[in-house]
Amino acid sequence: MFIKDKLSHFIHRIRPYQVVILFFLLTGPYSVIAQQPRSRVDQLSDEDVQNFYKKAQASGLSEVQIEQAAMSQGYTLDDIAKMRKRMTQMRTSTSLPQNQQPSESSRGRSLPSNLSMRIDSLSPDTMRRDTSRKLKVFGASLFENAKLSFEPNLRIATPRNYVVGPDDEISIDISGASTGAFQLKVSPDGAVKVPDLAPIFVSGLTIEQAEQRIISRLRQGGYQGLGKPGSGTSANVSLTNIRSIQVILVGEVVRPGTYTISSLGSVLNALYLAGGPNPETGSFRKINVVRGNRVVRTLDLYDFILKADQRDNIRLQDQDVIRVADYETHVELTGQVRRPAIFEVLPGETLKTVMSFAGGFADDAYRASITLRRNTARERRIVTITEDQIASFVPQRGDKYEVGKILERYENRIQIAGAIMRPGDYSLEPGLETVRQLISRAEGLRKDAFMNRATIIRERSDLDRENVSFDLGKLMRGEIADVPLMRQDSLTILSIQDLREKYYVTIEGAVNKPDTVEFITNMSVADLIAYAGGFQEGAKPNLIEVARRIRQDSAGVRTTTQEIHRFSVDRNLQITTVEGNSDKSAEFRLQPFDIVYVRTSINYEAQRQVNIYGEVMQPGTYVIFNRQERIGDIIKRAGGLKPEAYMAGAQFRRQGQLIGNDLRNLIADPGVEENLLLQDGDTLLIPRRSEVVTIQGGVLNPSSISYKADYKFDDYISEAGGFTDNARISKAYVNYPNGRKARTRRFLFFTSRPRVEPGSTVVIPFKPIDSNRLSPIERVGILSLIGTLAATATSVIINLRK
Template sequence: MFTTDKLSFFTLFVQYLRVATTCFVLVAVTDVYAQQKTPSRVDQLSDEQVAEFYRRAQSSGLNEFQIEQAAMSQGYTLDDIAKMRKRINTIRSQGSRPTSQTGITGNTQSGTTTGRTLPGDLSQRYDSLDTNRQRDTTKRLKVFGASLFENASLSFEPNLRIATPRNYVVGPDDEISIDIAGAASDNFQLKVSPEGTVKVPNITPIYVAGLSIEQAEQRIIARLRKAGYQGLGVPGSGTTANVALTNIRSIRVTIVGEVVRPGTYTISSLGSAFNALYLAGGPNPETGSFRKINVIRGNRVVRTIDLYDFILRADQRDNVRLQDQDVIRVADYDTHVTMTGEVRRPAIFEVLPGETLKTVLGFAGGFSDEAYRASITLRRNTSRERRITTISEEEIGQFVPKPGDRYIVGRILNRYENRVQIAGAVMRPGDYALEPGLETVKQLIRRADGLQKDAFMNRAIIIRERPDMDVESISFDLGKLMRGEENDVPLLRQDSITILSIRDLRERYYVTIEGAINKPDTIDFINNMGIGDLIAQAGGFQEGAKPNLIEVARRIRSDSAGIRTTNLEKYQFAIDPNLRIVPGSPAYGFKLEPFDIVYVRTSANYEAQRQVNVYGEIMQPGNYAIVTRRERISDLIRRAGGLRPEAYLSGAQYIRKGEIIGNDLQTILNDSTAESNLLLKGGDTLYIPRRSETVDIQGAVLNPSVTSYKSSYDFNDYISEAGGITDNARGGKAYVIYPNGRKDRTHHFLFFRSRPRVEPGSTVIVPFKPLDQNRLSPAERIGILSLLTTVSIALANLLLR
């Protein structure tokens, strides 16, 4: 990326305007004070007048020396000139704070500096903040170090708040501040002119370009001492001078070779080589070298930069400060090698002559925790094909990499060279090291803090790995081994011992409790558990429980000769509702055994409240409890105060479990002994509507609809109201659903058909004919007809013969 040179035509024009500003300001001050004839010239000017003078001075073409001579010829002193420039600086800082390109700053200013600033024409890296930049989403390895210059927050810009480096070389456009204190007091802010000089009032120009800031300080102080500042900078004289670099200039450096964006860049004079490389995007990862970057000054290489020193060790010795017209050249890489696998930083590394595989391994951060360190696999390119080489651990320090090498570090095997395992009924199961003092089964059990009390002593098992990686089982009598009646069993690597528990050799023991109990459940069996213990664990009795009738069903566990007639043993007990068991009662000493089932019965007279609901055209609608098991629908109507005059009995619906039960309420009220007078059940609902004035016609009719009820209409009249039946209607199967849930169908006798009666609120349904899946299509009919015709012609020919 190329930038505009600071010494362009526009910049030179701005510098001329700076000189013109000072000239016109001084001339304007002269005119004003000549008219006012007051001794205080600068202090009585307003900010508006100073700004107007500045604008008028921009058209002047006088140089700095001519301005000073004109001011002094009008009787102005150096103090007057310094005050005016201070006023201009103040106005500039209170406004938009223009940079040195505005042209206000002259070659000589007095006043106190407010801080060091960067030039305004520095090159910028155009993609440093481009967050939408396309990124490489592939999983291929990256060149080590390439990410250093992809980080937008790491620009290597110089710090302006540090002290001025003593070896800093002064050049044109630098600004130097001189503070004199002690017996004499003064302040000068001097800007280095394009000719390399600074101008102190009443002193000939001082040449400082090309000098270090320390040398420039000595030269300026020496000239000030000759100009009247006696003893300046001399110890014991009482007058001191402090020379500092305030505003710095810009320099141009050229970056060539294998970089991402070669070109000429404008950077700060405090800028370093890393700063310039960052602006250029760094070395090209595909072709550039990160370890052979030359800084060329005056056609001579002054520094060779190895970025690995900075990346790996934070060594900034190569981050040298650049000078104007420096050239940075990034060479091509010589040797790239790839290291993958179990290393901390898998990547593509650049190798210099004299470096070994051990050096590359250091670049990669060394082996990971799971790395197989005994050898490294190498895939190397030959002149015609590839070759695999195994590099031992001893050869890593002397092995010399070659271009294109690919090193692969494997992972260690998931196996142990000295592990034995023990599991099961021991105090501390787990993995143990096969070592002196732990070489047999008995020693391993002792190391595991011994056996648990439930250990099964008759048998233990060793799972052993054979030389062919197959496994085998070795069993032994654990009890005899522990008593010394059998020889101890030696252990081998990868042996796994399992000590069984007696609980591992039986099914799970449990007991079950059911019935009128708060938390019926199946729980683990506990020795010495009584009936009261189990009931308490199950939450106690429910409200309707019968504590004096508790049954226990027990398995028959012992075998006997012959066939038993019973499958289990049954016990009955009576206990106190508060779970107190009286000593001497059958339940007092009774203990449960595994798989027992305990039943807690419910009292015969206990029953939870059940209720039915009645609503609609009835005197007292609402919920009613079922008092007796013999209560029926007629009793419910009577308890509800009877029917309202508007009640429509033919439409009454009796609902049970969400379904309408077809019933005739009029018959029930006329005869309470009728079979349709059902017994009430909990959750039943009786709905008694008003008389409905409509009839619904549905099914295979031309216009399914709802029509008003007419007492003079019969079934066929309502069908006609719906436009008649369709072609696919089964008219002989039409039926009526009455509002009380009952149904009536069409009846047939010989050639006579009897239609059902239609009542208010009824639904008339004409069913559709079923689809004929076996009906022949027209094409199939034509084919069959053609076949029959052909067969008929053939038969006729045979008969005519």
């Protein structure tokens, strides 16, 4: 007999040795079993049971094989059931580690290991995304989802109409007056073997029929009254491990061929493995299941997709053939429908049926008619299908239906905007047909409404717009006739604020929050000062000015351009006087565009500070005492200079910038020009005498060397290795520590070098790079060319003379 799977081949090879293996397992520490035949399992300790099970697993035999071998050696079903119960109790109470727990694979239902897999399910992408804008065939996306495999659920009760076949495993549990358990595998010839009984043929039977046949045979084998009412003994037959079957998919599928699926697999499971019907040529509505050369069921995928109807999604049997036919009629439905797609139409179906496939009209669809483009024998033609014809219209192959969108227009809209209580859109209807009725429906005018004029923008029959204006005040008083409205009219009522500049007032000067604010009627100067946060500390309340625009027109040009009003306001914001008109100061009110100026006190000034550091007696921060204070004054206030102070290197900075200033004569003569007036933030640093001179730029060895009193400029250059070839010697200069600089001077043939002092930096600039200068090779080439031309010219002249 040909053995198909590895497990069956292994069992076939070890079958002669099962008795030897079982004898090894049940001897040794388990010899007590032979001494106590009446209750062997009860004599075993928990440790003996654990060791027994570990050795049984190490033998390579399954639990079913061990039980069958034990029964052939005289062990009863009660002994085996007790052993299984002992092991189950031990797992529950002691929580054995995972590697010591008995395997339950033979008790729980599982799928076969040799099932076919869909090819694209191995891809890392769980979804195949189609980025093209091509219209899809309805239903094709059902088989593009890699997570939707239609695999059967193993956690359901065994279907009573399930047909048993080879490689299925059937579990039999006997309980009651007699106990027992059997795990039976259907052999390739279709039979199961119960110990001490003849083989029971079950292949081709339903699980219900197989249960009846097995129970009937067990009654004959010693289980009297098994399954009969009142006998006290019952049996439960269930399907554990299921077999695999092979089905064939032909016709217009994406990947036709033979597939191995679970015996619980359905038509959709097999279709998914094959990629589903071919969207280009296959039918989604005529999928035939052929069994024994006879069509047993026809599956319409539209019923499953649209209604979740699985009546035709039957469970397959071994060697079933699934055939996907060619489609007969495809039509396109696009536009304002819920599911635009290519739909398959069966004979007898109408356009109404196709619309139901598409989910019906979208919310903004034009329902009055549908545009059809139909193929004829030579060309195409346009057909307009009215709403009444949809139910009876029969689609044809190649039809393309398009549902339009409603127009962005309103058949009865009128609008009102502006100085109205409830602006917006309203419907033109009986009782709302005139301007007064519309204003009443909008809950009336606002108080700021401009009553002299209102306008209606009206759409004419040629879609041009025209303006209709009228006196709103007279209309509301009934002095003129009411204005009738038309569809698409837009009524605008202006506000008086729309017809003027935006009013504001401004406050500047010594207040805490200078600002420009919106004008409010009846605002006084004190009100605006309070809004600005009150006076600053240095404000001068008795000098407040208000600048006002001149509004009155005059015959000639006025010499003054603004009106100026002056006030005295105390810090309690009480106006005391107004210049030239003190009796009306309390009644003075601001007008739009007024600017209020609050002046600062003459003698009020915030503290200004200077910093002095270095070799002074008391370095630190000092306030500028008066407006005439100079650098020499701050040195005196700092206690004078220390003996180490080097005034030639004193650095004076203003706003962070070094000011070149020679302060060495400042102490002896305070009147020198270098004794500058101090400003806020000035910094003076008086260092110690530096004993280093730095040479930078175009020298061979830029460096810093010690200052020598007898050294001159050229001596320091020599200390740095001399000038480089690209040094710009005539532009050399010295940067002194106090920020001043001295350059090289030339007069005729005489050159005057600057003096070098302690802490100075000697800078030799570089010559600019001449990118147009010829290289030595280029110069040699040009000279060679000139020489050649000269020799040629000489030769020509000599020949001419001859």
